[in-house]
Amino acid sequence: MSKLQRDAAAFKSVLHRQDYSSWHSQPPPLDGSKPSTPAAAAASPSDTAESSSPKKNKRPKTNVVYSQPADTGTGMNVNTQLVYAVNHLKSTHNPMRLQDIAILTETPIDTDPVLREKFKAHDRIHYDPKTDLYSYKHEFNFRNKAALLTEIQRQTRKGGGLSVRALKESWKEAPQAIEELEKEGEVLVTRTTKDGQLRMVFWNEIKPTDEAGGKPVEKEFNDLWHSLKVPNDVDLLKQLASEGLQVTAAESIVPKAPTGKKKGKRGGAPRQRQVRITNTHLKGEIDLSRDYVIPGK
Template identity: 80%
Template sequence: MSKLAQDAAAFKSTLQRQKYTSWHSQPKPLTPAGGTPAAAIAGAASTPGSGLAIAGESSSSSSGKKKRPKTNIVYSQPADTGSGNNVNTQLVYAVNHLKSTQNPMRLQDIAIVTNTPLDTDSVLLEKFKSHDKIQYDPKTDLYSYKHEFTFRNKAALLTEIQRQTKKGGGISVRALKESWKEAPQAIEELEKEGEVLVTRTVKDGQLRMVFWNEIKPTEESGGMPVEKEFHDLWHSLKVPNDVDLLKQLSSEGLQVTAAETVVPKAPTVKKKGKRGGAPRQRQVRITNTHLKGEIDLQKDYAAHTK
């Protein structure tokens, strides 16, 4: 037998003795989430030259690590660490908290919620009581915030909008929301009912100002929205440029309205006063009349003698 045949026979016998237990030849067994079967790990560890035991250890260690929860923290903004130690800062915290609530509160409750020494610091308490937006009721010993408006329902809101519109202006929706949190929803309902007219921001369409709609949307009195067909016709019209506009006017026998000519103003003459204007020549008064004819009194003798 040749050497080549001997090598081929030895290779075939090696293939027959080979145990296909590595992860290359066998598919990965189905395992529950977060673990590896102990039998698979033991079998892989008993196989010489197999790297499954190390892979199993690494996978189990990686699966055992807990994932960090994602947080929506904006690190560019400083964290709110408390009410501070400054009296004015503590005053702002107390006033803003009372502003955010609609119900009156006791002084001790405000101090506990805002974490401020409002009930023990006399300076802070004096500033809090003298604040122009803080109202104190001595009968109930409660403090409340003086909102600009005092309505708490949609009917009272509409009455306030009517009163302000009759004065010649609207009301800021932000000011209404500070007095009543449900004001924006009520305004949108009143807008659908045709009771109010609102203006919105161009960027995000948020409510900005609200006005009372004096003309109700009825067929008799008007105020109904214009049909979409007329909207499209109006916006489809294009204003021609100046040259084409002059040609169209002349073809129709029309002329451009002459602009109002500005009358030039007459030049203002500056009046001569004590400080303005050219100095006037004063006449010399001759008092030594007895020397007339002998000496020229208008001659500067001092200049000639030098």
């Protein structure tokens, strides 16, 4: 036997005596077959399944708002259940049965007489006894863009605009219809400064046409207008004085009237109060309208 064969036999004997019970010295086989060592054979099937299947790390929720209380459902309070039922009927524009409202909102509105009476007596709930259906009374009643424009025109003629939020509650597609009307030049819209959301809508009485005028102002003039800054009161008075101008009478301070009356003018001296003499038996001897000083006091 050559030296190479003796070294190979010695290496095999060392490997045979090696303990593979530790997972550091015996990694799992690549082909997925079970290990042939006694320690691996003695392991339970559950341990083998846990070692073969890697654990999945759950990703933490990123949309949790910890400052807001968790929504625990409709609750047990009658008023809380009433709010859930009214809000659900408000979100739907179709009449509903009481049993359907109870199922969708998970409230005992069909079995609890107190809750049912409160629901019927709500000022925004309309009950039709003929059909036994409930519906929500929205502030506006329109379902298309033409009816929406008519409502905006009616409100603008009264001297005001309409809140886009209130219009959206009556018709979900109201914001999209308002944006279309704005592009057509039918309405004027005010938006929030922060995110540019629709806020108020007004009817545009002057249409942007060549005959009637009413064209939109160019961006250059808009930028110039918004770049102007109104000075404070002190600087404004200085600039008016430098231009030879004065403050208008409405803005000027009204001088206060003098409290004391000057002598020599008519009506300036206070009128003396007449003293009523009651001791008539002393009349002719002592002048009761005068003040007397007793000597020694």
